[in-house]
Amino acid sequence: MNNAKNGIISLLIVMISLLFLSPIYIMIVNSFKTRAELYENVLSLPGSFSFEYYTAAIKKMNFFVALGNSLYVTTATVIFVIVLASMMAWMLVRRDNVWSKIIFFLFVATMLIPFQTLMMPLMQVMDWIRTYLHLPMLNTHGGLIFMNIGFHAGIAVFLYHGFIKSIPVALEEAAVLDGCNTFGVFWRIIFPLLKSISVTVAILDVIASWNDYLLPSLVLSEKGLRTIQLSTFYFFGEFTIVWNQAMAGLTLTIVPIIIFYSIAQKYIIKGIAAGAVK
Amino acid sequence: MPNKKIWYFIFTMPLFLIFCIVVLVPFLIGIYYSFVNWDGISSNPKVFVGFDNYTALLQDKRFLASAWNTIKFTLFALFSVNLLGLVFALIVTSGFKTSNLVRTLLFMPNLIGGLILGYIWRFIFTDGFKQIGEITGGDSIFFNWLIDPNFALIALVVVFTWQMAGYTMVIYIAGIQGISEEVMEAAKVDGANIWHRMTKIVFPLLMPSFTICLFLTLSGAFKIYDVNLSLTNGGPIHHTELFAMNVFNEIFGYGNYGLGQAKAILFFVIIALVTITQVVITKRREVQM
Numbered sequence: 001m002n003n004a005k006n007g008i009i010s011l012l013i014v015m016i017s018l019l020f021l022s023p024i025y026i027m028i029v030n031s032f033k034t035r036a037e038l039y040e041n042v043l044s045l046p047g048s049f050s051f052e053y054y055t056a057a058i059k060k061m062n063f064f065v066a067l068g069n070s071l072y073v074t075t076a077t078v079i080f081v082i083v084l085a086s087m088m089a090w091m092l093v094r095r096d097n098v099w100s101k102i103i104f105f106l107f108v109a110t111m112l113i114p115f116q117t118l119m120m121p122l123m124q125v126m127d128w129i130r131t132y133l134h135l136p137m138l139n140t141h142g143g144l145i146f147m148n149i150g151f152h153a154g155i156a157v158f159l160y161h162g163f164i165k166s167i168p169v170a171l172e173e174a175a176v177l178d179g180c181n182t183f184g185v186f187w188r189i190i191f192p193l194l195k196s197i198s199v200t201v202a203i204l205d206v207i208a209s210w211n212d213y214l215l216p217s218l219v220l221s222e223k224g225l226r227t228i229q230l231s232t233f234y235f236f237g238e239f240t241i242v243w244n245q246a247m248a249g250l251t252l253t254i255v256p257i258i259i260f261y262s263i264a265q266k267y268i269i270k271g272i273a274a275g276a277v278k
Numbered sequence: 279m280p281n282k283k284i285w286y287f288i289f290t291m292p293l294f295l296i297f298c299i300v301v302l303v304p305f306l307i308g309i310y311y312s313f314v315n316w317d318g319i320s321s322n323p324k325v326f327v328g329f330d331n332y333t334a335l336l337q338d339k340r341f342l343a344s345a346w347n348t349i350k351f352t353l354f355a356l357f358s359v360n361l362l363g364l365v366f367a368l369i370v371t372s373g374f375k376t377s378n379l380v381r382t383l384l385f386m387p388n389l390i391g392g393l394i395l396g397y398i399w400r401f402i403f404t405d406g407f408k409q410i411g412e413i414t415g416g417d418s419i420f421f422n423w424l425i426d427p428n429f430a431l432i433a434l435v436v437v438f439t440w441q442m443a444g445y446t447m448v449i450y451i452a453g454i455q456g457i458s459e460e461v462m463e464a465a466k467v468d469g470a471n472i473w474h475r476m477t478k479i480v481f482p483l484l485m486p487s488f489t490i491c492l493f494l495t496l497s498g499a500f501k502i503y504d505v506n507l508s509l510t511n512g513g514p515i516h517h518t519e520l521f522a523m524n525v526f527n528e529i530f531g532y533g534n535y536g537l538g539q540a541k542a543i544l545f546f547v548i549i550a551l552v553t554i555t556q557v558v559i560t561k562r563r564e565v566q567m
Contacts, residue, residue: 106302261386
């Protein structure tokens with residue numbers, strides 16, 4: 001293939017992929033249009049750029065509170081999942097006894113259970129914990145994070161398990177001879193070696209936790225606790241839809257995702273492929 | 279050595295406990311709930327009814343309709359997501375200068391949550407399509423798709439495809455890049471044309487990727503809820519109420535906790551059976567180099 005031909009086709013496929021993303025274009029241009037403009041032509045560029053629909057949407061969605069809530073829940077979930085799942089997976093690989101086999105089987109097998117099968121009994125269990133143990137599992141971020149950890153545990157342990165199997169035991173034995181205890185061996189020797197798979201787990205968890213709607217909708221009822229997904233849902237539910245404002249609101253919800261994607265793009269695509277293929 | 283046991287306990291117990299409380303216990307209690315009649319109010323009694331809930335759901339017309347719609351949706355989605363994902367992957371791996379940029383752009387919709395995607399497309403299918411129809415005069419195709427039962431289901435397929443095509447693309451790319459250059463070169467030298475190279479070499483060697491992608495789209499399509507909620511909310515009337523939404527509405531909408539949970543258990547059994555069958559079938563067709 002000669003250079004000129006390659007260049008033309010290269011340009012052509014970029015244009016096709018931009019066309020594929022046209023819904024995002026439609027969302028952005030209409031977030032700036034007046035009602036009249038919007039109903040005249042959905043596809044045209046806006047006549048003027050005013051951010052008034054954005055300020056209205058920010059207010060109605062309580063956007064920055066929701067953003068903070070989402071960031072908090074997602075970050076805490078990811079940190080707990082990485083710490084707890086890597087610790088567990090290491091033990092399961094290194095002490096390959098009956099218990100390890102049973103635990104690993106349970107974690108992997110339950111990955112097939114859809115959330116809808118668990119949601120109602122889960123809410124009952126959380127209600128009992130609240131009533132009898134007086135732990136605030138419902139309508140708190142802590143409760144949501146707790147449940148997120150449980151749901152993300154299966155895939156995380158599975159990925160760590162596969163990765164740790166390829167790390168030679170000799171490294172650990174040397175550290176034990178040097179007087180390291182089990183805790184030290186794990187955190188000083190093993191955990192640093194898990195960096196690449198930890199990035200994969202983190203990325204899968206960030207996406208799953210950030211975009212989750214159903215679980216937070218069941219757990220959180222207080223307005224001030226809403227995540228981005230919840231505030232978007234109530235934004236569309238409470239008012240008759242004013243489309244230019246709605247588009248401004250949706251654009252706002254996508255900004256954090258675009259920032260995350262542009263920073264970690266390489267890792268995200270690699271992580272997604274690794275997470276799926278394993 | 280007791281010390282060893284204590285370390286084992288410390289490392290595995292926290293996550294195992296959380297997992298039991300969040301996944302295992304609810305799953306087991308859920309099976310019990312599917313055999314009782316209960317309205318969800320804790321002071322009201324749970325009456326054991328045996329298999330009544332399971333026989334009742336087989337006579338629930340709306341449930342059967344939603345199951346049938348889910349099957350239709352899943353079949354369409356399976357086809358369109360994988361076809362588009364594969365085409366994208368073949369384009370990206372053809373060695374053009376802009377391949378990386380194209381891959382980045384095509385994958386992007388997958389990062390946006392289903393709820394938000396559904397709302398963006400709701401605008402496009404309602405006002406966007408109506409306008410295009412008025413301007414071009416092609417209003418037999420371009421009208422508000424969400425008010426027609428059949429087109430609304432297709433609209434769900436379109437949005438799901440838009441979301442998932444980039445995801446399967448990434449997996450197919452990994453598969454294609456795993457095929458050795460030498461094999462392809464050798465086939466070229468032997469005079470195999472592009473069609474033969476595709477059907478005789480690329481596709482058979484891609485079987486592991488097909489296994490994964492079909493599994494992911496199959497389970498993803500079957501479990502779809504967010505897009506369903508934000509795009510059509512089951513409408514018009516109940517024509518696009520898919521499986522997961524029917525389960526949710528039965529439990530939390532109508533307060534039939536027992537019947538709803540029986541549906542939820544059946545939902546799990548079907549997903550498990552279908553996906554395991556699919557993996558076994560496609561695995562059998564994987565070839566070794």
